[in-house]
Amino acid sequence: MSRPEAVVFDIGNVLIQWQPERFYDTIMAPADRVRMFAEIDLHAMNEAVDAGAPFRDTIYDWAARHPEWTDKIRLWHDNWLDMASPAIPQSVRLLRALKARGVPVFALTNFGDDTFAHAAPHYPFLAEFDRLYVSGRLKVTKPDPRIYAIVEEDCGIAPDRLLFADDRAENIEAAQRRGWQVHHFDGPAGFAARLVALGLLNEKEAS
Structure with a gap:
């Protein structure tokens, strides 16, 4: 892979x-x-x-x-x-560790435009993504294939070079059908281990 x-x-x-x-x-x-x-x-x-x-x-x-x-x-x-609280601290650390490594980080989220604007001041890390795909702005939600196509076209990265973490099986299955690498998120520890296994972070960075 x-x-x-x-x-x-x-x-x-x-x-x-x-x-x-x-x-x-x-x-x-x-x-x-x-x-x-x-x-x-x-x-x-x-x-x-x-x-x-x-x-x-x-x-x-x-x-x-x-x-x-x-x-x-x-x-x-x-x-x-x-x-919509609280934040999941280790997940936020993983986001920031990837950025520190120079790995582009995107958000692909089912989130209202108004609710995202409401959340942003309370969660500063929401402003730290390199690219942000918010369903309420795009007028299409996961797992509709169109939202994944928007990501692919906008970022210009081949689907098999995108790793997508989501807690809902139907969302990652839709991405996987398009050739994305996926991680079914059931807690930050498992995602951290996946990032280490792929060589994106070391164990210290992922802790």
């Missing part, structure tokens, strides 16, 4: 924890949270934002359509940073 020329990071659950259910379990009875998520496809609501829909208007519109849960759904907007 060829040595990657660039490393492509997903953001949610790779660099920043994204666990809406966990947040709601802290502010309501878990049984009520389970019922709310069963009755309302809140992840579909979020996917609309990731695809380019306006953040506040989308959340508040869904909230208005579900009077029993209106106040709770609005928290998806009003307390969004409590859901």
Whole structure:
């Protein structure tokens, strides 16, 4: 397998924890949270934002359509940073170690344009990517093949020289079908080991 020329990071659950259910379990009875998520496809609501829909208007519109849960759904907007937290420290160190080595680092993320702008001041490393591919800006989300094609065309690197880390199997499978090297992220330790095995970092840099 060829040595990657660039490393492509997903953001949610790779660099920043994204666990809406966990947040709601802290502010309501878990049984009520389970019922709310069963009755309302809140992840579909979020996917609309990731695809380019306006953040506040989308959340508040869904909230208005579900009077029993209106106040709770609005928290998806009003307390969004409590859901998108904390950062995953070792993953951030890996990003910075790759940059220090001169390895180009890209982000390919399902993220709303508004929510990314909201997150950026709180997570300075989001400004450290060499190239940034945000679904809400591109109006297309993973695992649609078009978003991977956009990356390939923009960066000019052959697919087999891109290493992509994502926590969702369907996203890495879509990249793999295009010839990308992939890593199914289930924690920073495994990704660190992969980067060492590929010769992109040494063990000290990856620790």
